[in-house]
Amino acid sequence: MDRSKIKIERDVWENSIVEQFYNRECPNFTHKNVHENMKDDPNYDEKIKLIEKCQELGGDTNSTCKKPPLNIAIIGTPGGGKSSLLNTIFASFSTDCWKELVSFGSHGGGGKQITTEFTSYKKDSYYKPVGDHRMPTFLDMPGFEDDQSKETLALLEMVFTGRIKEQEKMIELEKYAIKYGVHALLTKYNKRVCHRPVDRIIVVCTSNLDENLPTNFLNAVWEAARKHRGIPVYGVLTCRDRYPPDTVKDKIKEFRNLLALPQCRFAHIINYCDAIQVSGGVHRDTIIPSLDVPVLQFMKQVLNPRQEDPTPEPVSIMDILSIFAFIFAVVAFVYILVISNH
Secondary structure, eight states: OOGGGSOOOSSOGGGSHHHHHHHHHOSSOOGGGOOSSGGGSTTHHHHHHHHHHHHHHHOBTTSSOOOOOOEEEEEESTTSSHHHHHHHHHHHTOSSOOOOOSOOOOOTTTTOOSOOBOEEEOHHHHOOSSSOBOOOEEEEOOOOOSOOOHHHHHHHHHHHTTOSOTTOBHHHHHHHHHHHOHHHHHHHHTTSOOOOOOSEEEEEEEOOTTSOOOHHHHHHHHHHHHHTTTOOEEEEEEOTTTSOGGGSHHHHHHHHHHHTOOGGGEEEOOOSSGGGOGGGTGGGTSOOHHHHHHHHHHHHHHHSOOTTSOOOOOOOHHHHHHHHHHHHHHHHHHHHHHHHHO
16 A cells, blocks of 8 residues: 555644643643642543543453453654653553553663563553453564664564564564574464464654654554554654654654554653653652643544454354353263262
8 A cells, every 4th residue: 555645634633632632731841730649630530531431442351242452562663762651651541650660761772772572561560440441451572673674574574463472582583584584584483373463553753853763664664564454553752842843843744654644643742751850750659640641542542443453252152052061061970979979
């Protein structure tokens, strides 16, 4: 599919729900937006409503529906803000305080990465409210280099099809591909059981004007996502607090065009990070609903059901007959034991 032929919605990105909130509630984020008691934040009630909406979209694990939780891959280049975004999403779902559940650091461009292994964060690791809500699983992984090589495309394909195991070092897969070839890599690892096939992709980049967009990598993501089930791609630019929208309009336009993102699948956000260590870093002891609301609005769009989502496993007649057969066998066994004892 040619991206140049995809018509981005006429409504410009400034009109998205996330942008409307930022422009209305906190156009210039300062320490005044941080409250020691989170309930004093004027957006606290809206945050709770959005959490409940996300719970509703996820569904209830106690229902007869066997629909699995969505698997959401967070991908980008080193230092683009993937881990910071994950911590921000987790804080947005929390009513406690910000926690560093995912280690993060600013090492982009230096060849160093904090994240070295493929790691999944299931509901139990980040979501504490009482209830049996089917919240998504987030997939974290090392950053990709800015290239569109066969090795990068192969690794993305393996991620999207769920062929990478928990805690697997992706650098080892890349070395295998370089040594034996991409075909050998895919032949070997595509025989694996499908662990966590990706249902949503969130691409994360910084809006830092001193760093160019990873255009080659973004092209690779587009190509790999289209190849497998047309996985929906969403985009996030970070560092909004340091690079407001009016200063990075061209970068936003290029980012959206490279991934063909309509307004509802794009957000320019502020992360919980060192850049907002206002008022002595009070966000480490609480949460900031004014930051959480736009993130939750974006996540609500991500969680909205789509036609290609995994379908619930239907209960077949054979399953029902098997259950009755098992019950009959147990009863017969107990009956025989009772008779033999007599």
